[in-house]
Amino acid sequence: MTVQRRMMREDRRAQLVEVALAIVSTDGADGLTLGRLAERAGVSKPVVYDHFESRSAILLSLFRDFDRRQTEKLVAALAEARPTVEDQANAIASCHVRCVLEHGAELSSIGAALTGSPDLAEVRRRSERNYLELCRRAIDSAAGRAVLDEPGAVAFLGAADAVSIAAAEGTIDPRSAERATVRVLLALTER
Numbered sequence: 001m002t003v004q005r006r007m008m009r010e011d012r013r014a015q016l017v018e019v020a021l022a023i024v025s026t027d028g029a030d031g032l033t034l035g036r037l038a039e040r041a042g043v044s045k046p047v048v049y050d051h052f053e054s055r056s057a058i059l060l061s062l063f064r065d066f067d068r069r070q071t072e073k074l075v076a077a078l079a080e081a082r083p084t085v086e087d088q089a090n091a092i093a094s095c096h097v098r099c100v101l102e103h104g105a106e107l108s109s110i111g112a113a114l115t116g117s118p119d120l121a122e123v124r125r126r127s128e129r130n131y132l133e134l135c136r137r138a139i140d141s142a143a144g145r146a147v148l149d150e151p152g153a154v155a156f157l158g159a160a161d162a163v164s165i166a167a168a169e170g171t172i173d174p175r176s177a178e179r180a181t182v183r184v185l186l187a188l189t190e191r
Contacts, residue, residue, distance in 0.1 A: 013051045016041055017065055020058050024106050029113035059110050060119055067127045070099045078138045085142040092135050093181035097174055100164035139189055152188035159184040
């Protein structure tokens with residue numbers, strides 16, 4: 001009985017996160033309130049409060065969910081790519097640009113809504129650290145004795161974000177953003 005109740009609780013939480021994402025996607029983070037989430041999910045406010053103690057908690061959960069899904073996509077792309085520095089760099093670049101194209105507006109909206117939140121700052125730091133470590137391991141373990149050091153990884157992230165945002169805004173096309181990201185990543189990789 002306990003397992004079934006727990007699964008139902010996990011399913012409800014997943015539903016609330018999905019509905020919250022839909023609200024943020026259409027109305028921005030400012031449109032997400034506990035009342036609106038309850039209404040759109042077809043539940044009472046106490047049900048929402050049972051899963052999230054505040055609006056910030058929902059937004060943090062959305063951020064973590066984005067991070068988890070993107071990490072899974074990157075891990076899968078790296079596993080499918082050949083173990084060369086160039087192919088690993090292409091997989092990283094493609095995933096990075098696609099993430100921003102698919103969810104950049106929502107992530108920006110969530111980040112803006114949580115500006116000043118110490119919890120978000122810590123979650124972001126941990127997320128970036130894990131992401132960069134995953135990228136560094138992919139490059140470092142690729143054939144050809146390549147190394148992406150920590151300053152290079154940080155520089156890569158800044159450049160990748162900039163060209164990905166430009167692609168999302170329509171300033172450059174997504175394929176150009178991917179190629180630029182690969183060039184930056186390879187230039188920062190010591191061989």
